[in-house]
Amino acid sequence: MSRKKPDIQERRTVARSRLFEVEELDLEFSNGARTCFERLVSRGRGAVIIAPVQADRTILLIREYAAGTDRYELGLPKGRIEADEDILVAANREIMEEVGYAGQHLTHLGALTVAPGYMAHQTHLVLAEDLYAQQAEGDEPEAIEVVPWSLDRLGELIAREDCTEARSIAALYMVREYLDA
């Protein structure tokens, strides 16, 4: 079944902060139903999530304070793509800042959405291989802990209480499938 998308009849900003903007949409579906949805407006060019993998299938995870859940979370490094920055360049910059490595071999494995019902935000998944030590200065308020973890122990990682982020979990399985293919 291929359906005609609803028609966006009006959009208006209803709330705005330094980082977030909320917009209200008046929609008319192809069956005539009308509704009003709120969504977060995406600024910028999206984000990257990076799987830095060593030759022995060890992934370099990070453990970092997350203000949303108010706890330390274990997952893959990620960050925003800056203006005019290529996806792979952004990926390598983020792992130099957060993990202290760069990759000689970078592969774009696809894009993930976070909450397509109310956010356009896209996160590009990049596999980084042939790693070499290379630190760059980031803007983190405290040093980030790097946690090496074998891809062969993925079940044990996902069972942990501090590894819950859907993007990290999806990305780790996708990388394992890609490397095993």
Place this chain on the structure above:
Amino acid sequence: MSRKKPDIQERRTVARSRLFEVEELDLEFSNGARTCFERLVSRGRGAVIIAPVQADRTILLIREYAAGTDRYELGLPKGRIEADEDILVAANREIMEEVGYAGQHLTHLGALTVAPGYMAHQTHLVLAEDLYAQQAEGDEPEAIEVVPWSLDRLGELIAREDCTEARSIAALYMVREYLDA
């Protein structure tokens, strides 16, 4: 390494709409660094994402309009947990509304976060088995398309341009691992 969490010194609401509330946090990290973060305040009791699986390992996906990305997205059914509703009850209600089935056997496989850096929001993953036809009235503006998909063709699903949501992808891999264990 086990670190002391940053101290939240002040919180204030900086923007608010019908569905969203943005709050600003003043944080002091254990190393003395101070910073200010914005996050979305979670109201309610979180959400459920459900994997309704038939005996032959066919998963019942849905294809639904997503206002954030302004396109139809293919993924697992999900929805909010209502006040005083149990996780498994919410899961069964959502699949009755969106898929037209209920499960006799429901298993809570864990919780996923969407963006822990700026959202507390949690989505509980529920596997629904021993399905039987049972429709309930939802509040969707148009009929939802149900798309049966074999768990053995997961790679092909994730390669599709309309299957991008990290929660659905993480959940599908977690369910496959659980059923194969």
